[in-house]
Amino acid sequence: DGGITQSPKYLFRKEGQNVTLSCEQNLNHDAMYWYRQDPGQGLRLIYYSQIVNDFQKGDIAEGYSVSREKKESFPLTVTSAQKNPTAFYLCATMGVRSADTQYFGPGTRLTVL
Amino acid sequence: SQQGEEDPQALSIQEGENATMNCSYKTSINNLQWYRQNSGRGLVHLILIRSNEREKHSGRLRVTLDTSKKSSSLLITASRAADTASYFCATVGSSNTGKLIFGQGTTLQVKP
Numbered sequence: 001d002g003g004i005t006q007s008p009k010y011l012f013r014k015e016g017q018n019v020t021l022s023c024e025q026n027l028n029h030d031a032m033y034w035y036r037q038d039p040g041q042g043l044r045l046i047y048y049s050q051i052v053n054d055f056q057k058g059d060i061a062e063g064y065s066v067s068r069e070k071k072e073s074f075p076l077t078v079t080s081a082q083k084n085p086t087a088f089y090l091c092a093t094m095g096v097r098s099a100d101t102q103y104f105g106p107g108t109r110l111t112v113l
Numbered sequence: 114s115q116q117g118e119e120d121p122q123a124l125s126i127q128e129g130e131n132a133t134m135n136c137s138y139k140t141s142i143n144n145l146q147w148y149r150q151n152s153g154r155g156l157v158h159l160i161l162i163r164s165n166e167r168e169k170h171s172g173r174l175r176v177t178l179d180t181s182k183k184s185s186s187l188l189i190t191a192s193r194a195a196d197t198a199s200y201f202c203a204t205v206g207s208s209n210t211g212k213l214i215f216g217q218g219t220t221l222q223v224k225p
Contacts, residue, residue, distance in 0.1 A: 004155075031211055033212075033213075035215075040217075040218075040220075041217055041218075042201055042215040042216050042217040042218050043156075043201070043213075043215040044215075045212060045213075045214075048211070048212065050211060058212075088153075090155055090156070092155075092156075094211060099144075099161065100143070100144055100146070100161065100205045100211070100213070101146065101158045101161060102156075102158065102213055103158070104148075104155035104156040104157070105155050106154060106155045107153070107154065107155050109153070
């Protein structure tokens with residue numbers, strides 16, 4: 001997990017509220033990724049960014065939004081349009097020299113009440 | 114989209130035994146990677162095998178890749194209780210977009 005921080009570790013929100021999950025990295029990696037993981041499942045890609053001020057939708061982008069104003073930061077907003085937001089959210093980075101290897105943060109568990 | 118399918122979904126063995134997990138994928142790949150996830154934590158990269166490689170070793174880990182069958186296996190030898198975790202395969206497509214596509218994982222329990 002070193003070099004990538006996600007906060008908070010646990011997050012509770014009421015239904016209908018937007019919530020922003022933080023992801024910060026000090027690895028100087030260009031690419032950053034957001035994944036969603038449901039119990040007993042693999043990871044599904046929400047959004048990714050390969051360079052500052054640019055990002056692309058992943059496989060399940062509906063109901064989510066991101067920004068990439070700084071290289072170090074890639075916040076994810078879970079909007080009220082996301083029908084089933086309760087999940088474990090993982091942020092990852094990848095550097096030019098890391099040969100497709102991604103480095104993961106510790107994750108944020110979001111529970112919508 | 115989920116490309117990889119892993120088999121078995123769950124595996125329970127005694128300490129000292131070997132554990133084998135399999136991964137199948139659908140499209141042509143640039144490389145295949147294996148990651149480990151302890152419960153409630155982020156993923157940790159274990160090993161990467163390129164499409165032109167057939168076998169790779171790292172410590173107690175042995176990975177094989179058969180591109181003709183679009184499958185890979187991860188062998189953990191002499192397992193320890195600390196190996197208890199979920200293991201995921203992930204592929205990078207030939208177009209090399211920097212995206213990983215993950216399988217659904219194998220949950221390994223190693224009993225002391």
